[in-house]
Amino acid sequence: MEKLHGWISFPDLLIWLPLISGLVTFMLRKDKQVKAWSLFASLLTLAVSVLSLVYANDKILNYVSWKWLSTLGASYSLGLDGVGHILSFLTAVSFPLIFAATYKSEYKHSQAFYGLMLLTQAGLMGVFCAMDALVFYFFWELALIPVYFLCSRWGGEKRIQATFKFFIYTFAGSLLMLLGIIVVYLHTNNLMDAGGNIIAPHSFSINAFYDVAARLEPTKQYWLFGLFFIAFAIKMPIFPFHTWQPDTYEQAPAATTMVLSGVMVKMGLFAVIRWLLPMFPAAVDHFGYIVIGLSVIGMIYASLLAMQQDDLKRLVAYSSIAHIGLMCAALFANKQIGTQGVMIQMFSHGINIIGLWIVIDQIEKQTGVRKISQLGGIAHKAPALTIMLVVIALANIALPLTNAFVGEFMMFTGLFKYNVWVTAIAGLSIILAAVYTLRMIQHVFYGEVNTLTATMKDIPNSVKWVLGILLVMIFVIGVYPQPLFDLTKDTVASLLTRFK
Amino acid sequence: MRTDRDIMNAIILTAIWGVVMMLAGAFIQNKRIPKYLAISGILLILVANCWELYTGQTLFSVDLKDMIHLNSFNLAFISIALICTLMYFLLSGRDFEKVGTHVAEYFALIFFILCGVSLVATFNTLLILFLGIEIMSIPLYILTGSDKRNLKSNEAALKYFLMGSFSTGIMLMGIVLIYGGNSSASFYLNQIHLGVGKMPVMIAAGLVLLMISMSFKVSAAPFHFWTPDVYDGAPTVFTAYMASVVKVAGFFAFMRLFENAFGTIQPQWQNLVVIITAATLVIGNFTAVFQQSVKRMLAYSSIAQAGFMMLAIFAMNLAAKEGLVLYAAAYSLASIGIFAILIKMKDYTISGFNGLAKEQPVLAFAATVFLLSLTGIPLTAGFQAKFYMLLAAINTHHFVWLVILAVGCAAISAYYYFRVIQAIYFKESTDTEPHIWDVTLAFKFLLLLLVAVIIILGVKPELIIDWLHYFPLP
Numbered sequence: 026m027e028k029l030h031g032w033i034s035f036p037d038l039l040i041w042l043p044l045i046s047g048l049v050t051f052m053l054r055k056d057k058q059v060k061a062w063s064l065f066a067s068l069l070t071l072a073v074s075v076l077s078l079v080y081a082n083d084k085i086l087n088y089v090s091w092k093w094l095s096t097l098g099a100s101y102s103l104g105l106d107g108v109g110h111i112l113s114f115l116t117a118v119s120f121p122l123i124f125a126a127t128y129k130s131e132y133k134h135s136q137a138f139y140g141l142m143l144l145t146q147a148g149l150m151g152v153f154c155a156m157d158a159l160v161f162y163f164f165w166e167l168a169l170i171p172v173y174f175l176c177s178r179w180g181g182e183k184r185i186q187a188t189f190k191f192f193i194y195t196f197a198g199s200l201l202m203l204l205g206i207i208v209v210y211l212h213t214n215n216l217m218d219a220g221g222n223i224i225a226p227h228s229f230s231i232n233a234f235y236d237v238a239a240r241l242e243p244t245k246q247y248w249l250f251g252l253f254f255i256a257f258a259i260k261m262p263i264f265p266f267h268t269w270q271p272d273t274y275e276q277a278p279a280a281t282t283m284v285l286s287g288v289m290v291k292m293g294l295f296a297v298i299r300w301l302l303p304m305f306p307a308a309v310d311h312f313g314y315i316v317i318g319l320s321v322i323g324m325i326y327a328s329l330l331a332m333q334q335d336d337l338k339r340l341v342a343y344s345s346i347a348h349i350g351l352m353c354a355a356l357f358a359n360k361q362i363g364t365q366g367v368m369i370q371m372f373s374h375g376i377n378i379i380g381l382w383i384v385i386d387q388i389e390k391q392t393g394v395r396k397i398s399q400l401g402g403i404a405h406k407a408p409a410l411t412i413m414l415v416v417i418a419l420a421n422i423a424l425p426l427t428n429a430f431v432g433e434f435m436m437f438t439g440l441f442k443y444n445v446w447v448t449a450i451a452g453l454s455i456i457l458a459a460v461y462t463l464r465m466i467q468h469v470f471y472g473e474v475n476t477l478t479a480t481m482k483d484i485p486n487s488v489k490w491v492l493g494i495l496l497v498m499i500f501v502i503g504v505y506p507q508p509l510f511d512l513t514k515d516t517v518a519s520l521l522t523r524f525k
Numbered sequence: 526m527r528t529d530r531d532i533m534n535a536i537i538l539t540a541i542w543g544v545v546m547m548l549a550g551a552f553i554q555n556k557r558i559p560k561y562l563a564i565s566g567i568l569l570i571l572v573a574n575c576w577e578l579y580t581g582q583t584l585f586s587v588d589l590k591d592m593i594h595l596n597s598f599n600l601a602f603i604s605i606a607l608i609c610t611l612m613y614f615l616l617s618g619r620d621f622e623k624v625g626t627h628v629a630e631y632f633a634l635i636f637f638i639l640c641g642v643s644l645v646a647t648f649n650t651l652l653i654l655f656l657g658i659e660i661m662s663i664p665l666y667i668l669t670g671s672d673k674r675n676l677k678s679n680e681a682a683l684k685y686f687l688m689g690s691f692s693t694g695i696m697l698m699g700i701v702l703i704y705g706g707n708s709s710a711s712f713y714l715n716q717i718h719l720g721v722g723k724m725p726v727m728i729a730a731g732l733v734l735l736m737i738s739m740s741f742k743v744s745a746a747p748f749h750f751w752t753p754d755v756y757d758g759a760p761t762v763f764t765a766y767m768a769s770v771v772k773v774a775g776f777f778a779f780m781r782l783f784e785n786a787f788g789t790i791q792p793q794w795q796n797l798v799v800i801i802t803a804a805t806l807v808i809g810n811f812t813a814v815f816q817q818s819v820k821r822m823l824a825y826s827s828i829a830q831a832g833f834m835m836l837a838i839f840a841m842n843l844a845a846k847e848g849l850v851l852y853a854a855a856y857s858l859a860s861i862g863i864f865a866i867l868i869k870m871k872d873y874t875i876s877g878f879n880g881l882a883k884e885q886p887v888l889a890f891a892a893t894v895f896l897l898s899l900t901g902i903p904l905t906a907g908f909q910a911k912f913y914m915l916l917a918a919i920n921t922h923h924f925v926w927l928v929i930l931a932v933g934c935a936a937i938s939a940y941y942y943f944r945v946i947q948a949i950y951f952k953e954s955t956d957t958e959p960h961i962w963d964v965t966l967a968f969k970f971l972l973l974l975l976v977a978v979i980i981i982l983g984v985k986p987e988l989i990i991d992w993l994h995y996f997p998l999p
Binding site: 094095096162163166167170177178184185188192193196197200202203204207208211229331 | 654708860899902903904912915916919920929932933935936939940943947950951985986987990991
C-alpha cells in the first residue's frame with residue numbers, strides 16, 4: 026500500500042467541510058443565520074471543488090489513505106479520479122444553486138433542514154470519493170439517512186408512506202450489496218504493509234477488489250453481479266425497480282427533490298462505473314443485453330407515462346427515468362464513445378433537471394398548483410421564467426448547442442455500435458420526450474391566462490441569477506465540452522481496457 | 526501466569542455484593558442509597574475485573590480444579606456485561622422505586638444475575654454451566670413477578686418459571702446423557718469423548734437436548750413462545766435487563782458450550798442450528814411488524830436479533846466469536862438505551878411516541894440513534910455487529926440462502942424500527958398532555974453519553990475486538 030499523501034487532501038475537505046458545517050447548522054438559532062451560513066458553507070465547498078479541478082493531476086492532493094479497521098483490512102481511502110471529479114463538482118455546484126434558488130422558502134426548524142441538507146452533501150461526496158469498499162458502503166447508506174428525514178419531515182401530504190417505500194427499497198438493495206462486498210472481500214489476498222508483513226487476511230481496497238473479482242469463476246461473478254446490480258438499479262432507478270421514484274419526487278420538498286434527482290440518482294450510475302463494470306467484466310458481457318433491454322423498456326415506458334401525467338413533478342420524474350435509462354444502456358453497451366457520453370451526460374442531466382425543478386418550484390409557490398390542466402398563459406405574466414424554462418426544457422430533450430445534445434449524441438452512437446435495433450427503439454424516446462416537453466410548455470406557458478395564473482409575477486432576481494448560471498453552463502458545455510472529455514479520458518480508457 | 530488455584534474476581538465479588546445489597550435493604554430506609562451502593566459496587570467489580578484482565582492477578586485463591594476457564598476473551602466479555610449493567614443502573618436505577626418497595630433487593634438480585642453471567646462466561650464443565658444458567662434464571666423469575674399487584678406481571682412470572690424449569694430439566698437430562706455416554710470419565714468440556722466416526726446415541730441425544738434448552742434461554746425459535754409474554758408482563762425496568770445483558774450472556778454460554786465441547790463435530794449439528802436460525806429470523810421479524818405496543822415490538826425484535834446472533838453459533842469461526850461479543854455490546858447498549866426511554870413514556874403504544882421530538886428533542890435524538898443501531902445503519906455499533914455476523918456466516922461457504930434470508934430480515938426490521946422513528950419525528954401528537962414522566966438533566970446527559978459510545982463503536986469496533994485479544998487465546 027502506498028502511503029503517498031499529505032496531511033490534507035481535496036476528498037477530505039469535500040467530505041468534512043459539509044459535514045462539520047452541517048453539524049454547526051443544527052446549533053444555529055435564527056432563520057437568516059441558518060440560510061446565510063449554509064449558503065456560505067456550500068460556496069466554500071464549491072471553491073474547494075474548483076481548486077480540486079485545477080489541481081486534478083496532482084496525485085498527492087487528490088488521494089488519501091489512513092488506517093481505519095486494520096484487523097479487517099479496511100482503510101479510510103479516498104480519491105478523486107475523472108468520474109469522481111465530475112460528480113463531486115456536480116455535487117458542489119448544485120448545492121449553492123439549490124440553496125440560492127430556494128432562499129425564500131420557509132421551513133419549520135430551518136436549522137434541521139439545512140443541517141440535514143449539508144449532511145446529505147457530505148454523504149454524496151463520500152460516495153464519489155470512496156476508494157475502499159467498506160468506506161463506500163458507509164457513505165452509500167449515510168447519504169440515505171438525512172434524505173429520509175428531509176423527505177419525511179418537510180415533504181407533501183403523503184410524504185411518510187412515499188419516503189418509507191423509498192427507504193425500505195434502497196435499504197434492502199444496499200444490504201444485498203453488502204453481501205456482495207463481503208463475498209468479494211473474502212476472496213481477496215492478504216493485505217501487506219510496506220515491509221511485506223501481513224496486516225489483515227483480506228482487504229477492502231478498490232484495487233484488491235478489481236484484481237480479485239475479475240478473476241472469479243463466471244458463475245460466481247454472475248451471482249455477485251446480481252447482488253451489486255440490484256442495489257444500483259434501485260438507486261438509479263432502472264425499470265422495474267423504479268416504482269419508488271415518482272412518488273418520492275412528488276412528495277419530497279423542492280430542495281430535496283433537486284438533490285435527489287440532480288445528484289443522488291447519479292450515485293447508481295457512478296457505482297456502476299466505479300464498481301460494477303470493472304469488477305465483473307464477464308458478467309457484464311453475459312448480462313449486458315438484459316440490462317440494456319430493461320433500460321430501453323424503461324425509457325419507452327417512462328416516456329409514455331410522462332405523456333399521461335398531469336402533475337408537473339411527476340412528468341419530470343418520469344422523464345428522468347427515461348434519461349437515466351439511456352445512460353445505463355450506454356454504459357452497458359461498453360463502447361468508448363458511449364461511455365464518454367455518459368460522463369458528460371451525468372453532469373448535464375444534473376444541471377438540467379435542477380433547472381426544471383427550480384421552475385416548477387417557482388410556479389407552485391406562486392399559483393399553489395402543479396397541474397398542467399389548471400395552468401396556462403404564464404408566458405404573458407412571467408416572460409423571464411418562460412425563456413429560462415424553454416431553454417432548459419429544450420436542453421432536456423437534447424437540442425443541438427445544448428449540453429445534453431453532446432452526451433446523448435455520443436451515447437446513441439455507442440448504442441448504435443452495440444445494436445442497431447436497440448438504438449432505433451431507444452431513439453423513439455427522443456421523439457416522445459419532445460412530445461411531452463412541448464405539450465407541457467404549450468399548456469403551461471402559452472394559451473389562455475386563467476384565474477390561477479392571472480396574479481403571477483415574474484421570478485425574483487435571485488432565481489434569475491441561478492437560472493442564468495445554469496443557462497451559461499448549458500451552453501458552455503453544449504459548445505465546448507472538451508474540458509470534460511479531458512477530465513474523464515483516463516477513467517474511460519482504464520474502464521474499457523478491463524473488457525479486452 | 527495463571528494457576529488453577531486462581532478464581533475470578535467477578536464471581537466472588539458479585540456474590541458478596543449481592544449479599545451486601547440485601548443487608549443494606551434490611552438496614553437502610555432511604556430509597557436512594559441502594560442505587561448509589563449498587564453503582565459503587567459495579568464500579569468496584571469492574572475495576573477488579575479489568576485489573577485481572579490486564580495483570581492476571583486475583584483477590585482470591587481457591588482451588589477450582591480447572592472447572593473455570595479464564596482468558597482475556599471471557600474476561601473482556603464480563604467487563605462488557607458489567608459496563609452495560611453500569612449504564613443500566615445509571616439510566617434506569619431510579620425507576621426501580623416505581624416497581625415496589627424492596628429496591629435494595631432488586632439490586633441484590635441483579636448482582637446475583639451478574640454472578641451467573643460470570644459463571645456462564647467462564648465455565649469449563651457442564652456442571653458450572655448448569656449452575657451459572659440457574660443462578661442467572663432464578664433471580665429473573667423473581668424480578669419478572671416483582672410487580673406484585675399487577676396480574677400481568679404475576680402471570681408472566683409463573684409462565685416464565687414453569688417454562689424455565691422445563692428447559693432446566695431438559696438441560697439437566699442433556700448433561701446427564703452426555704456424561705453417561707462419555708467414555709473418558711472426565712468432566713471437562715474439551716475432554717468429552719464424542720466417539721470416532723458416528724456419534725454415540727447418548728451423546729447425540731444429549732447434544733440435542735442441550736441445544737434445545739440453550740435455544741430456550743436465548744429465546745430462539747421454536748422455543749421462543751415465552752418471550753413476548755414475559756417481556757411484556759415483566760416491569761419494564763427488568764425487561765430492559767432481561768433483553769440485554771442476560772440474553773447476550775446466554776448467547777455467550779451457547780457459543781462457548783458448542784465451541785469447546787462439540788466444536789470438532791460441528792458439521793453434524795450445523796443443520797440443526799441452521800433450522801433454528803432461519804426460524805428465529807423469520808418468526809421474530811415477521812411478528813414484530815404487526816405489533817402496536819413498542820414494548821411488545823421490542824420483545825419480538827429481541828427474538829429477531831437473537832436470529833442474527835444465532836449466525837455466530839452457526840458459523841463458529843473467529844469472526845463469529847469476535848462478532849458475537851461486539852453484537853452483545855452493541856445490542857445491549859442500544860436496548861438499555863431504548864428501554865430507558867420507554868420506561869419514561871406514559872403510553873407504550875407506537876402512537877404514544879407521536880410528537881416526542883417536539884417535546885423532548887434530546888430523548889428523541891437518542892431514541893433514534895438506538896433504533897438506527899438496532900436496525901444496523903452504518904456509523905452505529907449495530908452495523909459493525911451485523912457486519913461481523915454476515916462476514917462470519919459467509920466465510921463458512923455453506924448455506925448461502927441463510928445469509929440472504931438474514932439480510933432480507935434485516936430489511937424487514939427497518940420497517941418496524943422506523944415506525945417508531947416516524948412517530949417520534951413526523952407525526953403530531955393529538956393530546957396536549959406531556960408524554961413523558963419527569964426526566965432529569967443527568968438522564969439526558971447519560972443518554973447522550975450512550976449515543977456517543979454507540980457511534981464510537983460504530984466507527985472503531987476494534988476497541989472491543991482488540992480487548993478480546995489482550996492476551997492471545999490459549
